[in-house]
Amino acid sequence: MIQFTEVKKTYDDGREVLKNINLEIQAGEITVLIGPSGCGKTTTMKLINRLISPTAGQIRIDGEDIAKSDPVRLRRKIGYVIQNIGLFPHMTIARNVAVVPRLLKWDRQATDRRVDELLALVGLDPAIYRNRYPAELSGGQQQRIGVIRALAADPDIILMDEPFSALDPISREQLQNELIRLQQELRKTIVFVTHDMDEAIKLGDTIVLMRDGAIVQTGKPEQILRHPANDFVKSFIGKKRMAGEQTAEELPTVDEVMVEHPATASPTRGLAEAVKMMEKRRVDSLLIVDKNNRLQGTVSIYRVLDQFGEESKTVADVMKPVEHVVQTGTSLSVALQLMSEHQLSNLAVVREDGQFVGLITRGTVVSHMAGMYASDRTGESNHVAV
Amino acid sequence: MLRSDWLANYADFWRDRYADIGTAALEHLTISATAIALGSLVAIPLGMLLASNRIRWLHTLVFTIANIFQTVPSLALLAILIPLLGIGVKPAIFALFLYAILPILRNTYAGFSSVDPALVESAKGMGYGTVQRLLAIQFPLAFPYIMSGIRMTTVYIISWTTLASLIGAGGLGQLIVSGMGVNKEELIVTGALAAIVLALVADRLLGALEKRFTRKARTVTRETSYV
Ligand SMILES: Nc1ncnc2c1ncn2[C@@H]1O[C@H](COP(=O)(O)OP(=O)(O)O)[C@@H](O)[C@H]1O
Ligand SMILES: [Mg+2]
Numbered sequence: 383m384i385q386f387t388e389v390k391k392t393y394d395d396g397r398e399v400l401k402n403i404n405l406e407i408q409a410g411e412i413t414v415l416i417g418p419s420g421c422g423k424t425t426t427m428k429l430i431n432r433l434i435s436p437t438a439g440q441i442r443i444d445g446e447d448i449a450k451s452d453p454v455r456l457r458r459k460i461g462y463v464i465q466n467i468g469l470f471p472h473m474t475i476a477r478n479v480a481v482v483p484r485l486l487k488w489d490r491q492a493t494d495r496r497v498d499e500l501l502a503l504v505g506l507d508p509a510i511y512r513n514r515y516p517a518e519l520s521g522g523q524q525q526r527i528g529v530i531r532a533l534a535a536d537p538d539i540i541l542m543d544e545p546f547s548a549l550d551p552i553s554r555e556q557l558q559n560e561l562i563r564l565q566q567e568l569r570k571t572i573v574f575v576t577h578d579m580d581e582a583i584k585l586g587d588t589i590v591l592m593r594d595g596a597i598v599q600t601g602k603p604e605q606i607l608r609h610p611a612n613d614f615v616k617s618f619i620g621k622k623r624m625a626g627e628q629t630a631e632e633l634p635t636v637d638e639v640m641v642e643h644p645a646t647a648s649p650t651r652g653l654a655e656a657v658k659m660m661e662k663r664r665v666d667s668l669l670i671v672d673k674n675n676r677l678q679g680t681v682s683i684y685r686v687l688d689q690f691g692e693e694s695k696t697v698a699d700v701m702k703p704v705e706h707v708v709q710t711g712t713s714l715s716v717a718l719q720l721m722s723e724h725q726l727s728n729l730a731v732v733r734e735d736g737q738f739v740g741l742i743t744r745g746t747v748v749s750h751m752a753g754m755y756a757s758d759r760t761g762e763s764n765h766v767a768v
Numbered sequence: 769m770l771r772s773d774w775l776a777n778y779a780d781f782w783r784d785r786y787a788d789i790g791t792a793a794l795e796h797l798t799i800s801a802t803a804i805a806l807g808s809l810v811a812i813p814l815g816m817l818l819a820s821n822r823i824r825w826l827h828t829l830v831f832t833i834a835n836i837f838q839t840v841p842s843l844a845l846l847a848i849l850i851p852l853l854g855i856g857v858k859p860a861i862f863a864l865f866l867y868a869i870l871p872i873l874r875n876t877y878a879g880f881s882s883v884d885p886a887l888v889e890s891a892k893g894m895g896y897g898t899v900q901r902l903l904a905i906q907f908p909l910a911f912p913y914i915m916s917g918i919r920m921t922t923v924y925i926i927s928w929t930t931l932a933s934l935i936g937a938g939g940l941g942q943l944i945v946s947g948m949g950v951n952k953e954e955l956i957v958t959g960a961l962a963a964i965v966l967a968l969v970a971d972r973l974l975g976a977l978e979k980r981f982t983r984k985a986r987t988v989t990r991e992t993s994y995v
Pocket of ligand 2: 423424425543
């Protein structure tokens with residue numbers, strides 16, 4: 383955990399750029415610092431690896447005051463990724479990734495192994511990329527190297543200052559997804575600076591909203607979206623994420639919109655049975671749910687018909703895993719974002735304990751928006767292949 | 769007719785005197801190379817030092833002194849050095865060394881200043897110490913600038929070394945001075961030509977050396993966006 387206690391920063395020109403920052407950054411989470419340009423995000427971040435020292439106050443990592451640590455040693459234990467990547471142009475990719483292990487005097491083999499492992503982790507073939515130079519890589523590839531370089535010596539903390547902001551939207555999206563994937567496995571304490579609210583909502587476990595050197599609001603994305611502290615936060619969140627505010631002060635949740643009894647089948651059903659059920663419910667896909675009401679997968683009519691000749695097969699044999707689900711209580715805006723991002727035609731809603739409770743489809747969303755979802759929920763007839 | 773006479777004269781002259789010409793060229797090269805090596809030894813660390821701090825008065829002081837040396841006419845400088853260092857190779861090398869400092873210093877400084885501050889900060893943020901950063905990041909990136917300073921300096925120091933013979937240091941200038949004394953054109957032309965060839969060869973060699981070390985980094989500097 384990283385703790386800021388009454389931290390102030392005044393630069394030599396006398397301007398107070400951080401005014402009394404109190405902040406707890408939880409271990410194993412992505413904490414996003416967001417706010418308009420010049421509000422002090424970068425300054426806050428650089429205090430953590432002592433690239434900047436505070437004018438007053440204390441910063442502690444796992445309880446230890448960093449002012450008492452040796453800055454060079456401290457920095458080698460903290461990964462650092464900057465906006466324009468900062469790969470060293472005169473070093474090969476392997477050398478760039480190996481920077482911190484080499485500074486830490488790892489032995490050669492361990493370093494090489496680590497470099498190959500990391501390259502593979504972000505889908506870059508070590509045999510091809512190890513000996514290339516940064517200029518020979520695309521922007522997205524370079525930033526992947528920037529990220530794995532920060533991971534190289536396996537630090538607990540990683541600082542990322544607008545790491546993806548210079549990328550085109552497609553690469554940015556890919557890198558964000560990769561970061562989410564990596565983080566699920568690695569559980570690092572990541573401090574991520576951005577000025578992009580979409581990015582903050584997507585990546586942040588906690589969002590810290592800053593303005594003019596002060597923290598305006600700290601909370602889970604959901605909390606900030608639902609309960610913006612003031613007009614500044616509202617305007618920062620933006621109109622499109624505030625849909626529904628007029629009607630109900632609070633954003634609708636997936637619970638209000640979902641179909642509660644979508645067409646489901648147990649994994650042991652045969653294919654002919656599945657076709658019958660689809661016919662009866664007039665849907666073209668079924669959700670496969672086990673006897674404990676846990677979501678196992680989904681089958682579409684196309685997959686069923688494709689294998690229909692195989693009499694011994696059950697739906698469990700032809701189903702596809704469900705890649706995206708949302709929990710009950712999630713705001714509709716988050717669900718919609720997920721659906722549009724991954725081109726999903728529907729999205730399952732599960733309880734915290736994993737029990738399947740309902741389904742959001744495009745039809746239900748349209749119905750909801752038309753304000754006629756109250757009594758006759760017929761949206762399920764619009765299921766299409768996942 | 770006239771032309772072939774002229775050529776034959778030179779051919780005879782070179783055949784008779786090739787040993788002397790060789791000795792003079794070698795002396796010439798030694799003086800120039802020593803002056804440039806000493807100049808680099810002083811100017812490169814000094815340039816690094818200046819580029820890595822922001823003490824204004826120190827910058828002004830160093831560049832002013834280096835500029836002053838640069839503007840003293842070479843003949844005068846050589847003459848001034850006689851009472852201090854006597855005559856011969858040593859004062860010649862010393863004078864040329866003073867001339868070598870400024871251009872190498874300037875280019876080193878420019879090279880270090882050209883390194884993207886974001887890269888330097890990135891290095892610092894990853895845990896490079898100050899010296900490690902200078903040697904592993906800033907120096908290699910400034911290297912093409914430093915090398916071009918050394919190349920430029922080499923060309924003109926080789927040409928100025930011809931003056932060194934005036935204070936008895938020998939070198940190709942000796943051929944020219946003797947040629948003037950005995951009014952022998954072949955001597956003068958040979959001395960001048962040899963100095964030119966020497967300068968061109970040295971320039972090419974250094975150029976090849978620079979390429980060898982910076983081939984990759986150059987492709988990068990051309991596309992500096994790193995995005
Ligand atoms: N070295 C510095 N000296 C003086 N002012 C600075 C310095 N670095 C940043 N600032 C100022 O501090 C404020 C906060 O900067 P920064 O933390 O970089 O903002 P952000 O990352 O949120 O855009 C800005 O107004 C900036 O101009
Ligand atoms: Mg910033």
